[in-house]
Amino acid sequence: MDEFDEVLLAVLIDGKPRTFHQLLKAVDFSHNTLRLHLDQLVDQLLVKREKIPKTGRGNCFLVYGILG
Numbered sequence: 001m002d003e004f005d006e007v008l009l010a011v012l013i014d015g016k017p018r019t020f021h022q023l024l025k026a027v028d029f030s031h032n033t034l035r036l037h038l039d040q041l042v043d044q045l046l047v048k049r050e051k052i053p054k055t056g057r058g059n060c061f062l063v064y065g066i067l068g
Helices: 003-012 020-027 031-043
Strands: 047-052 061-066
Touching (some): 003 020, 003 031, 003 061, 020 031, 031 047
Antiparallel strands (some): 047 061
């Protein structure tokens, strides 16, 4: 685990699910850096990724949160 992972986990520790764009604003990483570290944390089973359906028209969106 590196400093990027620690920052992400610190943001998610409150248990409130967040979208990718909410996390992007909170951590101030580049898009690619955030994607890479989120994927690694999901693979390590530290962070969960869930699809949430939108109300009305449009695709569902993904939210991220701490597992546990």
